Amino acid sequence: MLNLLAGPFAQLAGTWLEGKVAKTKAVAEAQVAEAQSRATIAEKKATGDIDWEQVAIENTATSWKDEFALVVLMAPAIAVYIWPEEVRAGFAVLATLPEGIPGSCSLLSQAASASRA
DSSP: OHHHHHHHHHHHHHHHHHHHHHHHHHHHHHHHHHHHHHHHHHHHHHHTOSOHHHHHHHHHTTOOHHHHHHHHHHHHHHHHHHOHHHHHHHHHHHHTSOTHHHHHHHHHHHHHHHHHO
16 A cells, blocks of 8 residues: 555655756756857967957947937937927027138048048
8 A cells, every 4th residue: 555655655755856957967067068069269369260240249238338428419409399498598699609610521521521531
Protein backbone atom coordinates (compact mmCIF):
# COMPACT_ATOMS: atom_id res chain seq x y z
CA MET A 1 0.00 0.00 0.00
CA LEU A 2 2.82 2.35 0.84
CA ASN A 3 4.40 1.62 -2.54
CA LEU A 4 1.20 2.66 -4.31
CA LEU A 5 1.32 6.09 -2.64
CA ALA A 6 5.08 6.60 -2.84
CA GLY A 7 5.29 5.83 -6.59
CA PRO A 8 3.40 8.92 -7.85
CA PHE A 9 5.17 11.21 -5.40
CA ALA A 10 8.56 9.88 -6.46
CA GLN A 11 7.64 10.36 -10.11
CA LEU A 12 6.43 13.94 -9.40
CA ALA A 13 9.65 14.74 -7.54
CA GLY A 14 11.72 13.27 -10.37
CA THR A 15 9.87 15.34 -12.99
CA TRP A 16 10.29 18.50 -10.93
CA LEU A 17 14.00 17.82 -10.51
CA GLU A 18 14.44 17.19 -14.26
CA GLY A 19 12.68 20.49 -15.01
CA LYS A 20 14.85 22.35 -12.55
CA VAL A 21 18.03 20.88 -14.07
CA ALA A 22 16.86 21.73 -17.61
CA LYS A 23 16.06 25.32 -16.59
CA THR A 24 19.47 25.77 -14.93
CA LYS A 25 21.18 24.30 -17.98
CA ALA A 26 19.30 26.68 -20.32
CA VAL A 27 20.25 29.72 -18.23
CA ALA A 28 23.91 28.65 -18.21
CA GLU A 29 23.89 28.14 -21.99
CA ALA A 30 22.38 31.60 -22.50
CA GLN A 31 25.05 33.17 -20.31
CA VAL A 32 27.80 31.37 -22.22
CA ALA A 33 26.36 32.54 -25.55
CA GLU A 34 26.18 36.14 -24.29
CA ALA A 35 29.77 36.01 -23.05
CA GLN A 36 30.94 34.60 -26.38
CA SER A 37 29.18 37.35 -28.33
CA ARG A 38 30.70 40.04 -26.10
CA ALA A 39 34.13 38.49 -26.60
CA THR A 40 33.63 38.48 -30.37
CA ILE A 41 32.63 42.15 -30.34
CA ALA A 42 35.61 43.05 -28.16
CA GLU A 43 37.92 41.16 -30.50
CA LYS A 44 36.52 42.96 -33.54
CA LYS A 45 36.91 46.30 -31.79
CA ALA A 46 40.52 45.48 -30.97
CA THR A 47 41.36 44.52 -34.53
CA GLY A 48 39.37 47.39 -36.04
CA ASP A 49 36.99 45.13 -37.96
CA ILE A 50 33.85 46.53 -36.36
CA ASP A 51 31.47 48.55 -38.48
CA TRP A 52 31.96 52.23 -37.62
CA GLU A 53 28.38 53.08 -38.46
CA GLN A 54 27.18 50.64 -35.82
CA VAL A 55 29.48 52.27 -33.26
CA ALA A 56 28.11 55.70 -34.21
CA ILE A 57 24.54 54.48 -33.81
CA GLU A 58 25.31 53.05 -30.38
CA ASN A 59 26.98 56.31 -29.31
CA THR A 60 24.05 58.47 -30.39
CA ALA A 61 21.74 56.55 -28.08
CA THR A 62 22.94 58.69 -25.16
CA SER A 63 23.56 61.91 -27.10
CA TRP A 64 21.50 65.00 -26.30
CA LYS A 65 22.88 67.25 -29.06
CA ASP A 66 19.97 66.80 -31.45
CA GLU A 67 17.38 67.22 -28.72
CA PHE A 68 19.09 70.37 -27.45
CA ALA A 69 19.16 71.88 -30.95
CA LEU A 70 15.48 71.04 -31.38
CA VAL A 71 14.56 72.76 -28.12
CA VAL A 72 16.61 75.86 -28.99
CA LEU A 73 15.08 76.16 -32.44
CA MET A 74 11.52 75.46 -31.32
CA ALA A 75 11.59 77.80 -28.30
CA PRO A 76 10.71 80.96 -30.28
CA ALA A 77 7.85 79.22 -32.10
CA ILE A 78 6.39 77.99 -28.82
CA ALA A 79 6.99 81.32 -27.09
CA VAL A 80 4.86 83.11 -29.73
CA TYR A 81 1.80 81.23 -28.48
CA ILE A 82 2.58 81.62 -24.78
CA TRP A 83 3.93 85.22 -24.63
CA PRO A 84 2.92 86.96 -27.88
CA GLU A 85 3.49 90.52 -26.60
CA GLU A 86 6.99 89.79 -25.32
CA VAL A 87 7.97 88.09 -28.57
CA ARG A 88 6.62 91.02 -30.59
CA ALA A 89 8.69 93.38 -28.38
CA GLY A 90 11.76 91.19 -28.95
CA PHE A 91 11.37 91.42 -32.72
CA ALA A 92 10.93 95.19 -32.39
CA VAL A 93 14.28 95.34 -30.58
CA LEU A 94 15.87 93.22 -33.31
CA ALA A 95 14.55 95.67 -35.91
CA THR A 96 16.44 98.51 -34.18
CA LEU A 97 19.84 96.79 -34.44
CA PRO A 98 22.45 98.39 -36.68
CA GLU A 99 22.36 97.25 -40.29
CA GLY A 100 25.55 95.17 -40.18
CA ILE A 101 24.60 92.85 -37.32
CA PRO A 102 21.69 90.95 -38.94
CA GLY A 103 23.63 90.83 -42.21
CA SER A 104 26.69 89.34 -40.55
CA CYS A 105 24.50 86.71 -38.89
CA SER A 106 23.01 85.70 -42.24
CA LEU A 107 26.50 85.59 -43.82
CA LEU A 108 27.68 83.32 -41.01
CA SER A 109 24.70 81.00 -41.48
CA GLN A 110 25.28 80.91 -45.27
CA ALA A 111 28.96 80.12 -44.74
CA ALA A 112 28.09 77.35 -42.30
CA SER A 113 25.60 75.79 -44.74
CA ALA A 114 28.08 76.05 -47.62
CA SER A 115 30.77 74.27 -45.61
CA ARG A 116 28.40 71.34 -44.97
CA ALA A 117 27.58 70.85 -48.65
